[in-house]
Amino acid sequence: MRPHPDLSGTAPKPTWLPIGLGSLLRLVQIWMPVVGVHSWRQADTAAMARHFSQAGTPIWLPQIDWGGASAGFVESEFPLYPFLVSRLYNLMGMQEWLGRGLSVLCSAMTIWLVMRLGRRWFNPEAGWWAGLAFAISPLGVYYGRAFQAEALLLLCAAGALESLSLWRERRLLWALALSWLCFTTAGLIKVIPLLWLGLPLLMVQLTPSPQAEVESPQQILQRIRHLALNPWFWVYTATALAITSGWYWHAYQLGEASGLTFGFWGGDSDRSNIALVLNLSSWMNLAIRTGVRALALVGIPFFVIGSIRSWRIGGGRIALGGVIGLLLCTMATMRSSTVHEYYQFPLLLFSSPLVGLGWQTWQSKQRGWLVQALLSITVMISVMVLSFDYWAVEVRQRNIWMPLADTIRSELPAEARIVSVTGPDPTLLNLARRQGWLISNKKLTSERIAKLKHAGASHITGSFHWEESYRPLPKERRTMLEKLTASSSGAWIDPRQQTFLIPIEGLPKNF
Incomplete structure (x- = not known):
């Protein structure tokens, strides 16, 4: 095995800088009421938190506001995030910034884990740039402080990847248990992580070392057979699926009783659409939105460079496995993906390390002033996108609806x-x-x-x-x-x- 070299040759950069910058951006307008882009999704989450706090209902009985004269019990994903916010309400009073603050905390921890994953998959320098890419991404900033469960979801996904890697390296039983807990929680919060997170987790199991070069097909088949005979693999997978299925069966029964649902099943579910999958304009719109809001334009070429450079090593296989998993999920939920941009938010967990590797590869051969200039431009683009596409929308909607x-x-x-x-x-x-x-x-x-x-x-x-x-x-x-x-x-x-x-x-x- 040949380790992937650190191309920078420089002293380690401070970990606090990406975390601090990312947290600062996410604190902008944290006091805002629940308005803005996708306010309808955040409003339902905030309503659940309010009802958990006021009514004292258990976590398995989420309530929304649009149930008419009924109590409003609704079929939903596992409401861990609003339940946690309701506990903060009980301690400090009903203030929406507490929910946003929980998202900021989760997002800050995810930045740290993204740096660890980038370091593990590639090298410390690439990991640092990965954390910075995640920290300043407009999509990462907005949904890293939104009143919804996406920030907690991404924290769980990053935790599952990091702790499973620790299990692979050191055989620490607590690390395997933590990975299982994070994976199961991610599946409860949203169903689709079972695919886009399950695939890179599988690649972690099939990769001898993140920095090892790609093995031969015979070696890969041997590892697959070895994994299939490992009882921990089946316990991990089966119990996670069983608990997730158990919750969604309960949620279905709750929806059947109340008539209130977010449309997970049946004819009202409109997440998939084969016509949109075959529609080139749908993919163009997704590509443009992802390029601007997730990669801030400047990250696009570095994402390509990092993907090309990484595909021959184990860490790159894990990151690209996540990208492929997100692509498959997008195809399976094409209608929802074209409407709800937070479906692309998990892409940052895998694209950021690839951008970090690409940036490191490029900047190691450039003059310092050019690197600083391009970095400044990237931050400016991110702030401009946030200002016009997100923050300004919150201000406008607050002025309309709050009186x-x-x-x-x-x-x-x-x-x-x-x-x-x-x-x-x-x-x-x-x-x-x-x-x-x-x-x-x-x-x-x-x-x-x-x-x-x-x-x-x-x-x-x-x-x-x-x-x-x-x-x-x-x-x-x-x-x-x-x-x-x-x-x-x-x-x-x-x-x-x-x-x-x-x-x-x-x-x-x-x-």
């Missing part, structure tokens, strides 16, 4: 059930900290309102300009809402004519 949410909190009792005219988007319900119904303005009729009133709804609320928290409302529907508000007695209207709150009692029987 209405504050009015609902102060004017309506906590047990009031309201009708949010925001389609399938629960952002407003969560901001208002109320439960109720989600309805499209297309379905807002006298008959429907009468039924909602009979079910316990007291108010109708929404925006004159936004169909959801992020989608503009067509003009003809805005006119309809303005007429509805004008026909009501006691309606509250935002002074800027942005949002409204209508008591159902104040509406005429026909409008």
